[in-house]
Amino acid sequence: MSRLRSVAAAATAPDRRAFLAATGAVSLSAGIGLALRPGSETPARATAGDASAVSLSSRQAPAAPLAPYTRGTTLGSVAAPRGGSGYRRLGDGPAWKRVVRGDLATPGSGRESRRTALAAFVQFTDLHVVDVQHPLRYEYLRAQTSSAWRPQEALSVAGAVSLVERVNALRGAPVTGSPLHFVMTTGDNTDNNSRTELDWFLKVMSGGRIAPNSGDPRRYEGVQDSGLKLYWQPDAALRDADKQLGFPHIEGFLAAAIREVNSPGLNLPWYSTVGNHDSLPGGCYAPGDSFFAEFAVGGRKLMTLDEQAGKAIWDNVRTGGDPRGADWKAMLTSQTRQMRAVTPDENRAPFTPLEYLKAHLDPAHTGPGPVGHGYSQANVDAGTQYYTFRIADDVIGISLDSTDPGGHYEGSLGTAQLKWLERTLKEHGKDGSYAIVFSHHTSRTMRNLREDPAHPGEARHGGEEVLSLLGRHPGVLAWVNGHSHRNRITPHSYPDGGSFWEISTASHIDFPQLARVIELVDNEDGTLSLFTTLVESAAPHTTDFADLSQTGLASLYRELSFNAPGSRTDLSGTPEDRNVELVLRKG
Numbered sequence: 001m002s003r004l005r006s007v008a009a010a011a012t013a014p015d016r017r018a019f020l021a022a023t024g025a026v027s028l029s030a031g032i033g034l035a036l037r038p039g040s041e042t043p044a045r046a047t048a049g050d051a052s053a054v055s056l057s058s059r060q061a062p063a064a065p066l067a068p069y070t071r072g073t074t075l076g077s078v079a080a081p082r083g084g085s086g087y088r089r090l091g092d093g094p095a096w097k098r099v100v101r102g103d104l105a106t107p108g109s110g111r112e113s114r115r116t117a118l119a120a121f122v123q124f125t126d127l128h129v130v131d132v133q134h135p136l137r138y139e140y141l142r143a144q145t146s147s148a149w150r151p152q153e154a155l156s157v158a159g160a161v162s163l164v165e166r167v168n169a170l171r172g173a174p175v176t177g178s179p180l181h182f183v184m185t186t187g188d189n190t191d192n193n194s195r196t197e198l199d200w201f202l203k204v205m206s207g208g209r210i211a212p213n214s215g216d217p218r219r220y221e222g223v224q225d226s227g228l229k230l231y232w233q234p235d236a237a238l239r240d241a242d243k244q245l246g247f248p249h250i251e252g253f254l255a256a257a258i259r260e261v262n263s264p265g266l267n268l269p270w271y272s273t274v275g276n277h278d279s280l281p282g283g284c285y286a287p288g289d290s291f292f293a294e295f296a297v298g299g300r301k302l303m304t305l306d307e308q309a310g311k312a313i314w315d316n317v318r319t320g321g322d323p324r325g326a327d328w329k330a331m332l333t334s335q336t337r338q339m340r341a342v343t344p345d346e347n348r349a350p351f352t353p354l355e356y357l358k359a360h361l362d363p364a365h366t367g368p369g370p371v372g373h374g375y376s377q378a379n380v381d382a383g384t385q386y387y388t389f390r391i392a393d394d395v396i397g398i399s400l401d402s403t404d405p406g407g408h409y410e411g412s413l414g415t416a417q418l419k420w421l422e423r424t425l426k427e428h429g430k431d432g433s434y435a436i437v438f439s440h441h442t443s444r445t446m447r448n449l450r451e452d453p454a455h456p457g458e459a460r461h462g463g464e465e466v467l468s469l470l471g472r473h474p475g476v477l478a479w480v481n482g483h484s485h486r487n488r489i490t491p492h493s494y495p496d497g498g499s500f501w502e503i504s505t506a507s508h509i510d511f512p513q514l515a516r517v518i519e520l521v522d523n524e525d526g527t528l529s530l531f532t533t534l535v536e537s538a539a540p541h542t543t544d545f546a547d548l549s550q551t552g553l554a555s556l557y558r559e560l561s562f563n564a565p566g567s568r569t570d571l572s573g574t575p576e577d578r579n580v581e582l583v584l585r586k587g
Contacts, residue, residue, distance in 0.1 A: 067177045070095070072170055074534040075579055079512065079541040079558055087246025090541050090559045096534065096578045103491040104499045105583040111523040118528075119392040120173035120519040122268070122535075124163065124185040125440075125482030126507030128277065129201045130156045131214050133222040134192045134348055136281060136296050139231065140305040144314035146566035151232045151242060154224065154257040155557035156191075156509060157212040160204045161263045162537035162554035163508055163515055168267045169538060173519045175531040180517070181391065183268050184399070186482045187275025187440025188507070193287070193350045194296065198278075198359055206367030207265025213258035215343035220254040223303050226340070230304065245565060248545055256548035265367045271374040271399060272360055274353075274385045275440035275483065276411065279403045281350060284317055285325030286407035286453065292325065295332065296348045300339040302332060323407025323450055353385060374399055383454075386417055388424055395434045395477075395520065398424060402441040404460060406450030411441035411483075412460040414452055418469065425473040434587070436520075437479045442504045443467050443490075445483050467492055474498035474587030478530055480518065485510050487573030489532070489580060501530060501582045511561040512572045513537065523583075530582040 070076040080093020100107055130153045131137075142149035152159075172179055185205070190197035196214045203210045215221050223231040232242035234253035243249070277283035281292045313331060316322050351359070357380050359365065361372045372379075374387050385401040398421065402411035413421070425435060443463030452458060470476045471494030478501045479492075485507040493499040505516045519531040539554035547555075561567070572578065 068175050069171055069177065070174065072166065072535065072538075073174050073517070073579075074514075074536065075174065077541070079536060079562070081562060087248070087563050089543065090562060092541050096575065098579045098581060099575050100581045100583070101489070101491070101576060102583050104493055104501070105527050105585045107529075107581070107583045108523060108525040108527060111525055111527070111529070114524040115176075115521040115529065116524065117173065117176035117178035118520045118522055119181060119395055120176065120178050120517065121181050121391070122167055122183045123480055123482075123503075123505055123516045123518060124183055124508065125505050125515075126188040126275070126485055126509055127160050127163075127185065127201065127204075128153075128156060128188055128191045128507065128509035129160055129197050129204065130154075130191040130509075131194050131196045131200075131212075131348060132224075133213070133215050133220065133301075133342065134194055134196075134296065135298060135301040135342060136192055136292065137222075137301075138282065139223045140302060141310045141314055142230070142566070143307050144310050146564065146568070149223075149231065150509065150561065150564050150567075151247065152557050152560035152564060153509070154212075154220075154254070155553050155560070157200055157204065157210055157261050158550055158553040159513065159537060159539075159557035160201075160508065161261055162539045162551070162557075163513075164204060164263060164266055166535055166538040167515070168264060170517070170535070173531075174517055174533045175519050176521060178519070180268055183266055183270040184273065184397070184438055184480070185270065186273045186438055186480060186505075187402075188277040188283070188482065189272065189275065191277050191283070192296075192348075193277065193279060193281055193283075194348050195351050195355075196345070196347045198351050198356065199347075202359060202362075202365040203265075204263045205266055205270050205373075206365045207263055209260055209262050211258065211260045214345045214348055220258050221342045222301070225254055226303055228303060242565060245563075247563065250545050250548075252548055256553060261550055267368060269369050270367070271370075271389060271397070271438075273374075273399045273438050273440055274356065274401050274403060276403045276409050278356060279353065279405065280407065280409075281325065282328070284407065284409045285328065286323055286405060287350065287352070288453075289325065289329070291329050293350055296350055297344055297346050299342055299344040300336070301342045302335050302339050304338065305331075305335065317408075320408055320410075320448070325407070353383065354380065357385065384417070386420065388428075391436060392520075394432060395436065396428050398435055398437045400437065400439040402439040402446060404448045404450055405452045405454060406448075406460075408448045408450060410448035411439075411446045412448050412450075412462050413446070413466060414455060415459050415461065416455070418461050418465070421466075422469055425469075425476065429473055429475045432475075434475045434477050435473070436477055437470065439479070439481045441483045442481050442488075443479070443502060468494075470498075470500060472497045476500045477520065477528065477584060478503055478518075478582075480505070482507065486568075486571045487514070487534070487577040489573075489577045489582065498587055499584065501584070503530075503532060503582075505534075506571050506573070508537075509561070510567060510571055511558065511564070513558050513561055514572075526586055528584045528586055530584065531580070532582070533579050
């Protein structure tokens with residue numbers, strides 16, 4: 001491998017990135033990423049070419065000397081419950097300490113004083129920005145899956161904006177203090193494959209004012225003002241199922257939930273990776289059915305369903321059945337008389353992969369760049385949603401599209417993409433570049449080998465094949481993903497190839513609502529280290545039910561997620577999956 005340059009040196013010394021800056025591309029050491037187009041080494045411009053915009057959006061390194069810190073991270077404090085049973089309030093809890101993992105290489109003594117920062121970035125995943133009034137939402141399956149009904153979902157926009165605020169407030173990378181280069185969001189950015197949600201997500205990330213409401217512009221229309229005991233009715237005196245568990249009565253909650261929110265946008269460049277909820281109706285069913293498109297924009301919403309009928313639907317989905325949603329469609333048709341009237345809204349229409357790409361390329365959503373957030377006109381022309389970009393002088397990022405268009409929430413890669421991935425790794429391996437791979441699905445959840453209707457006859461490839469491919473390339477350092485909503489870090493080692501870490505991060509919809517800072521350092525002893533540090537949103541851990549400000553709602557978003565009925569308690573993972581140092585041999 002070629003010699004890697006340090007972040008600190010790159011921030012001050014001119015190099016080939018400086019030349020690229022003069023033509024519209026800017027060094028990652030200054031905080032701007034370079035998107036490499038499929039089949040090309042030509043970087044895209046970070047902005048529309050306005051040098052002043054680049055300067056203003058670049059994150060400056062902290063004053064020398066660079067130093068580690070814990071404030072604003074889970075190394076300082078973590079939200080934790082107070083009190084005993086029932087609905088539990090949150091407060092400041094004990095920090096999560098750093099754990100050193102030597103599964104793949106022995107940590108050398110004295111490396112702390114030798115190490116050089118090479119790159120640092122932030123991973124968002126599974127934001128699930130939700131239009132909770134969307135007619136295709138299936139809250140009526142709450143008895144079957146906790147993901148169907150989350151009391152906190154109406155506040156997902158406020159929560160996501162607070163996460164942006166947290167990243168903007170970080171002093172740099174927690175271990176090295178070096179500049180943060182970019183944010184990568186690893187899919188399920190939206191929840192219902194809805195244009196409303198895509199617009200909200202893009203404004204959260206790049207800045208703008210968002211009214212998280214659809215349908216009637218004057219009021220909320222959904223399960224939380226339905227008068228049904230099945231759901232938390234926050235404004236009503238009704239003793240619903242969730243109030244019986246201790247959920248509070250909060251006058252004015254729904255009006256506040258749909259009130260306009262302001263996002264400052266990230267002050268870092270950001271990149272996007274697509275997830276199954278961004279591509280498939282319900283995050284599960286093959287796209288393109290006109291029935292679901294018409295239902296999404298229509299004026300009827302199902303809010304209750306017989307529990308046995310719900311169980312039959314979900315059991316079938318969970319085992320991989322009904323990938324095109326035929327049974328779901330039949331059920332909705334049979335329940336027409338049970339549906340409630342809502343205000344139709346054309347903005348709830350599903351977006352296509354092409355529309356997803358074009359929305360990212362829209363100048364209105366460029367923010368600090370790069371243009372397209374990784375995607376390019378080459379993706380539009382080829383109909384692909386995967387790409388490479390330059391992380392540092394000798395490190396590339398590879399963003400994959402692991403959603404299976406044939407349907408179902410688990411993923412895979414088509415043959416064309418798998419071959420592209422292998423070519424990309426070979427090409428960049430020749431020049432000594434290391435690689436960090438990003439996808440939505442984990443290796444464990446890439447088991448869906450259903451044929452893509454748009455590519456008949458093309459094979460699909462699961463997680464084991466992807467692992468084997470990555471393992472044949474010693475330059476691969478990490479595979480960073482989400483989907484499972486759980487922190488898990490897994491070592492992968494191959495006798496005749498390389499070794500790398502699979503870093504899976506919890507979602508920002510379910511508690512503990514986290515993002516992850518990842519730092520790459522050279523220990524100058526034949527090893528590299530990947531440091532991962534988890535961060536929460538900027539919202540206070542403690543809540544005040546009378547505080548319905550944007551910040552107050554973000555705090556409530558976290559607390560409601562902790563108390564959500566049926567929510568899992570293992571999503572934060574073990575200490576070995578949280579704040580860690582992951583040691584690797586240099587390839």
